Structures are given as C-alpha cells and as structure tokens.
Amino acid sequence: MTRMLGDWKRAWRDAVENFRRELDADDVGPEAAGDRRLAAMRRDLAAARTEVRRLDQELARVREQLEQERQEEQNCRRREGLARQIADEETARLASEFAGRHAERAAVLERKVEVLAAEQALRARDLAEMEAALRTRVAARGLELDEERDDAEFRRLEQEAKERAAAQRLEELKRRMNHS
Structure with missing residues (x-):
C-alpha cells in the first residue's frame, strides 16, 4: 500500500x-x-x-x-x-x-x-x-x-490502467499458486 x-x-x-x-x-x-x-x-x-x-x-x-x-x-x-x-x-x-x-x-x-x-x-x-x-x-x-475528445482520451487511459491492474492481479495469483 x-x-x-x-x-x-x-x-x-x-x-x-x-x-x-x-x-x-x-x-x-x-x-x-x-x-x-x-x-x-x-x-x-x-x-x-x-x-x-x-x-x-x-x-x-x-x-x-x-x-x-x-x-x-x-x-x-x-x-x-x-x-x-x-x-x-x-x-x-x-x-x-x-x-x-x-x-x-x-x-x-x-x-x-x-x-x-x-x-x-x-x-x-x-x-x-x-x-x-x-x-x-x-x-x-x-x-x-474539445471535452468529447478529452473524455475519449481519459476513457482510453483509464481502460489501459484497468488492464494493467488486471494483469498485475493475474500475475500475483499465478505467483501465489506456484508458491502453494
């Protein structure tokens, strides 16, 4: 944290x-x-x-x-x-x-x-x-x-951040399963 x-x-x-x-x-x-x-x-x-x-x-x-x-x-x-x-x-x-x-x-x-x-x-x-x-x-x-363009860019960046977070959680789960 x-x-x-x-x-x-x-x-x-x-x-x-x-x-x-x-x-x-x-x-x-x-x-x-x-x-x-x-x-x-x-x-x-x-x-x-x-x-x-x-x-x-x-x-x-x-x-x-x-x-x-x-x-x-x-x-x-x-x-x-x-x-x-x-x-x-x-x-x-x-x-x-x-x-x-x-x-x-x-x-x-x-x-x-x-x-x-x-x-x-x-x-x-x-x-x-x-x-x-x-x-x-x-x-x-x-x-x-151009708030619409800014909003689209923001959504794209947010989606990328979510995908990175999901990939990190998946890697963490894999790591935990390998250590079990």
Whole structure:
C-alpha cells in the first residue's frame, strides 16, 4: 500500500509539474508549438484525472476494510460475552485478544482514511485549477475545448490502467499458486 501510494504521489506530482510547466511556457512561438503545449496539457490533465479516480477507489477500498475490521471486532466482543456467560475463560480470553487486534487495525485504517481523504481534497483542488487553467489557455487561443475528445482520451487511459491492474492481479495469483 505504501509503495502504491508513493507511486501515485509521484505520478500526481509529475502530472501537475508538467501541466504547470506547459502553462508557464511562452505561447508566443509558432502555432505548432502552442498546439503541442495544449496537447501536453490535455495529456497531463487526463493523467491527473486518472490519479484522482485511483485515489477515490483506494479511499473506498480502505473504508470498506475499516468497516470489516469494526464488524470483526464486534463479532469477537460478542463471542467474548457468550464465552463469559458459560464460564469459558480461555475462549473469552482469545476472543478479547482478537477483538483488540481488530480494534488496533481499525484505528490504523481510520487514520489512513483521514490521510487519503485529505490527499483527495488536495488533488481535487489541484485538478480543478488545472482544468480552469486549460480552459483559460484554450479560450485565449480562440479555440474550443474539445471535452468529447478529452473524455475519449481519459476513457482510453483509464481502460489501459484497468488492464494493467488486471494483469498485475493475474500475475500475483499465478505467483501465489506456484508458491502453494
């Protein structure tokens, strides 16, 4: 998870830095250079959108894990209570121990949700700024923003990301099966 989050952060920083570099570039040069800069800005924007969606998915996944840990803690507490009712101290002790472990995991996941939510808010703000800057740049050049083309590019990039993720999961399953 930490490595994956680090990869996302690097990709995000790269996209934002590239976008800002293109935004700050002098547009006085030939028309083709301006077109290349706009194309690069659109690519960076599509990459940034993909990263925001990935972060949204990760946040949803961690929230789901948190809910599962809370449920497991409740189950263990219930088992502990039942074991105490029948004076089964060993089972009660084990249930209490496992409930504590689930509570610890839930506490860590709660912090993780807070951090991911804060990161999501930052990235969403950056993305909104990038979109506004691109609209301004496009309007200044007298062009129309081709959102349909941008959406198609975004869907293509998102599909490629899904395919890479599926291939990685398949490789992981194969690796696990070979080690079994």
